[in-house]
Amino acid sequence: xxxxxxxxxxxxxxxKQVFSVVFVAAGVAAFYYFSEILLLxxxxxxxxxxxxxxxxxxxTGLGRNVWAFVLESKQEVRKVVWPTRxxxxxxxxxxxxxxxxxxxxLWLLDMSLxxxxxxxxxxxx
Numbered sequence: 001x002x003x004x005x006x007x008x009x010x011x012x013x014x015x016k017q018v019f020s021v022v023f024v025a026a027g028v029a030a031f032y033y034f035s036e037i038l039l040l041x042x043x044x045x046x047x048x049x050x051x052x053x054x055x056x057x058x059x060t061g062l063g064r065n066v067w068a069f070v071l072e073s074k075q076e077v078r079k080v081v082w083p084t085r086x087x088x089x090x091x092x093x094x095x096x097x098x099x100x101x102x103x104x105x106l107w108l109l110d111m112s113l114x115x116x117x118x119x120x121x122x123x124x125x
Contacts, residue, residue, distance in 0.1 A: 013060040
């Protein structure tokens with residue numbers, strides 16, 4: 001017995017995916033071809049075309065899988081225990097303080113090495 005790792009895609013799904021790519025390419029080409037038309041109308045046309053393409057893609061197996069993943073991701077985000085405002089502020093200030101301290105240490109190290117090199121090469125006073 002063999003099991004398939006991936007679900008087989010139908011020919012109709014592949015045709016819809018190819019047409020979606022063609023529609024996107026045609027939409028972008030039309031956006032630039034009709035450059036004399038007001039930008040607002042071109043953007044609205046492109047957004048409408050993209051919504052149609054997303055609608056077409058959601059009818060394919062791949063689109064349904066992506067949509068299921070999005071819904072599951074939303075459920076997982078709801079399960080996350082988010083930090084309070086006070087915890088977030090404290091952590092952010094701690095990160096800023098550590099970055100400042102490390103920057104100060106690196107600056108002091110750089111200045112002392114620069115001073116040492118100038119002293120060794122005879123360029124310093």
